[in-house]
Amino acid sequence: MSGLAYESLEDVEFPDDIHTTSTGISNEKLGMWVYLASDCLLFGGMISTYLIYKNRPGEIAGLSGNTDKVSEYFDIPFTSMTSFILLMSSLTMVLGVNAVIRGDLTRLRLWLTSTAVLGALFLGGQIYEFTNFVVNDDLGFTSNVAASAFYALTGLHGVHVVVGVIMLLSMLAISFGTRIRAEAVEVVGLYWHFVDIVWVLIFTIVYLIP
């Protein structure tokens, strides 16, 4: 294998406790998967709520909001672009995981930075979309029930992306300091791919299905 920074292998730590658990899987990794399984339920609830209310915006009592359906304001070409950005961040993440498995810290840092930047770009797109809805279309969080469900769902996903970016930047910082654990990068990667997988569902169910 050419081009590998073998000297940096000393800075990578692989788990030595995986054979001591009864499952043969490290507790961190199993814990992350259990968390992701429970997050399926959380997002399932939010998606269902949006589906129930999307055609029934109504009006929140006491507020004179915009009662149009949220879908009337979607900018599909723009959201497609941000979806592509998030998809690309999943690729850079797996390349980062492969880099740390090879002990190539230089490329790990490159891919972690790329993933964090792409995640931040996605967030920027979401902020732009929300601002556009609120300022130009007068469609705020409390305008109507459908809008509330939409902002709660996509906002919750955005919060997950923010947490993911923080985790990526933490991994990046750790890679410059103490020995980095290869499995820690893999677990962060699992979280990041889950964020991507949820967006695959949201993009289709919320934005594309009429």
Next chain:
Amino acid sequence: MSAAVTELDDDSPVNPGEHHTHGPTDAQYFKVFFLLVALTALEVSTYWWDDIFNADTKKIAVPVLIALMVIKFFLVALYFMHLKYDSPLLKRTFYAGMIVAIFVYVVALTVMNFWSDSGTTEFNDPPIDPPAPFCATSSEPGPCPAG
């Protein structure tokens, strides 16, 4: 492009012999990524199908979109999240959460009258095709004949 992912040899300074990852190579990840991009492009194209085909394509587009979404979901889960290569216990954990979520929310959507939503803005709107009224004194479906 980087070389295939291999195990560290026993001369490695890092916990020799204790690392056993057999994930895809960088090249395989790129193949999965390009497949995902192609599927996403196909998904997005459905937005313009009505204009392109000059017809109402909703009945075709919706099943196509759902199928593409499921394929993309499993491509990311199996390859990017290594479910295909990892312990079966992790698969069971994740699929259990997913199946419970799907079951619970299909029931919730049914209870909330989602499948019979006629597209009006009313919350308790009637079903799109209400059942024909039944006449107890007639064997024919529909309202009782006059007289």
